Amino acid sequence: xxxxxxxxxxxxxxxxxxxxxxxxxxxxxxxxxxxxxxxxxxxxxxxxxxxxxxxxxxxxxxxxxxxxxxxxxxxxxxxxxxxxxxxxxxxxxxxxxxxxxxxxxxxxxxxxxxxxxxxxxxxxxxxxxxxxxxxxxxxxxxxxxxxxxxxxxxxxxxxxxxxxxxxxxxxxxxxxxxxxxxxxxxxxxxxxxxxxxxxxxxxxxxxxxxxxxxxxxxxxxxxxxxxxxxxxxxxxxxxxxxxxxxxxxxxxxxxxxxxxxxxxxxxxxxxxxxxxxxxxxxxxxxxxxxxx
Numbered sequence: 001x002x003x004x005x006x007x008x009x010x011x012x013x014x015x016x017x018x019x020x021x022x023x024x025x026x027x028x029x030x031x032x033x034x035x036x037x038x039x040x041x042x043x044x045x046x047x048x049x050x051x052x053x054x055x056x057x058x059x060x061x062x063x064x065x066x067x068x069x070x071x072x073x074x075x076x077x078x079x080x081x082x083x084x085x086x087x088x089x090x091x092x093x094x095x096x097x098x099x100x101x102x103x104x105x106x107x108x109x110x111x112x113x114x115x116x117x118x119x120x121x122x123x124x125x126x127x128x129x130x131x132x133x134x135x136x137x138x139x140x141x142x143x144x145x146x147x148x149x150x151x152x153x154x155x156x157x158x159x160x161x162x163x164x165x166x167x168x169x170x171x172x173x174x175x176x177x178x179x180x181x182x183x184x185x186x187x188x189x190x191x192x193x194x195x196x197x198x199x200x201x202x203x204x205x206x207x208x209x210x211x212x213x214x215x216x217x218x219x220x221x222x223x224x225x226x227x228x229x230x231x232x233x234x235x236x237x238x239x240x241x242x243x244x245x246x247x248x249x250x251x252x253x254x255x256x257x258x259x260x261x262x263x264x265x266x267x268x269x270x271x272x273x274x275x276x277x278x279x280x281x282x283x284x285x286x287x288x289x290x291x292x
Contacts, residue, residue: 049260074261212280
């Protein structure tokens, strides 16, 4: 009788004690830490370089910290050299237009290919997927002739219309819609729910993580787009932020400190959006279906 409580206590100590950390887990954390440093360091170098002087950024060996972290001379020069305020407004308008239009068409197309039954559905979807193999550069001329024919050249609409749909985003969202049980759709139809109501009241709320991922990918692509805005626009009143970086390139070279400041202005909005949306992005990437 006297040994029983001791054995119980011993077993409880084993359960309450911490498990030893394995060597494999330590190596995993070390690799992840090194990888995170490699990915974060370019952003750190860009942001700190924006606050350095011309002499500091060209030091050998380089300095990791600016002598004056409140030096805004490069940012002031950036806004004087190029109308970044106007470029920011244009980029924002193009971003919002592409996100709203592309998200709407993606939701409708993904639902149609996932739930609706019509002749040639699989063939049409396969045909659209095959178009993903066509390089974007091959359709630029066609898009440009269309924009000019519609007299939309050098307007904000020229930055939005060619990107109102995406088969890649449709493919991603269709994969999530396919993971939703068919019985849920059939039950909604028995209750008299229309396809339109079922899509926006059931499917879209369930797919918010996947939609957040699609929206972020679309936002990054639109925000960083350079080739098409350069072709489709001529005036500074319509051009976007990436084109503003051209103002810092000359025949004699470029000032790296000023280029870092301009690049920071372009990149910071996307970093902020990612920080706010990272929870939905991780959830959308890792979620393979519905948890019952």
